[in-house]
Amino acid sequence: MSRRPMARARASRAVLLLALLFATGAWAPPADAQGAPAAKASRAPQLSFDVLKGRWVRPDGGYMIAIRSVAADGKLDAAYANPRPLPFAVAEAKREGGELKVFLELRAGGYDGSTYTLVYDPKADVLKGVYYQAVAKQRFDVQFARSK
Numbered sequence: 001m002s003r004r005p006m007a008r009a010r011a012s013r014a015v016l017l018l019a020l021l022f023a024t025g026a027w028a029p030p031a032d033a034q035g036a037p038a039a040k041a042s043r044a045p046q047l048s049f050d051v052l053k054g055r056w057v058r059p060d061g062g063y064m065i066a067i068r069s070v071a072a073d074g075k076l077d078a079a080y081a082n083p084r085p086l087p088f089a090v091a092e093a094k095r096e097g098g099e100l101k102v103f104l105e106l107r108a109g110g111y112d113g114s115t116y117t118l119v120y121d122p123k124a125d126v127l128k129g130v131y132y133q134a135v136a137k138q139r140f141d142v143q144f145a146r147s148k
Contacts, residue, residue, distance in 0.1 A: 047100050047122060049074065049093055056127055056144035065104065065116075065127070065144060080106060102127060110135065118144070 049070035056065040064081040071077075076091035090105035100120040107113055111134065118129035127144040 046095065046098075047120070049100070051122070052076070052093055052100065052102065052120060052127075055147035057147045058142055058144050060142070064147070076102070076104075078104065080104070086111070102129075116142070118142075 052070055053067050056067070058064070062083065066079050066081070068077040070093055074093040076088075076093055078088055078091040080086045080088060086106060086108050088104050089107040090103065093100060093102050095101075102116070102118040102120065104116040104118070105113065106115070113134040115132045115134070116129065117132070118127040120127055125146050129142065131140045131142045132138075133140065
């Protein structure tokens with residue numbers, strides 16, 4: 001038997017073995033210089049902060065957040081209405097773990113440090129999270145829907 005068919009057979013077995021190891025998870029892609037797994041080529045696209053712009057209404061009381069703009073560093077030009085307008089003392093967005101998160105703090109009109117900690121849900125087009133009512137020291141699960 002010539003060497004050529006034997007070499008092809010060995011190469012075929014090697015390819016089959018690598019395919020099997022990869023398919024079963026027994027082999028992982030090489031790590032980068034810091035030891036983290038190499039990045040996948042097909043990552044989901046990052047959401048732009050611009051998706052947060054608009055009017056958001058809390059269905060359980062008509063409270064409204066208006067986000068007029070978002071700076072590149074995540075600072076929000078935003079206001080709150082319940083029903084009269086109130087400024088936010090802190091209004092910022094950030095990307096964390098593939099999510100867009102929003103933090104809002106009110107210090108005016110009897111809110112005394114009450115906060116909204118929200119996450120944008122792109123499938124439902126809602127902001128959902130926790131409202132901390134600082135005066136009563138209570139937390140409430142809340143959701144804001146985009147106002148059409």
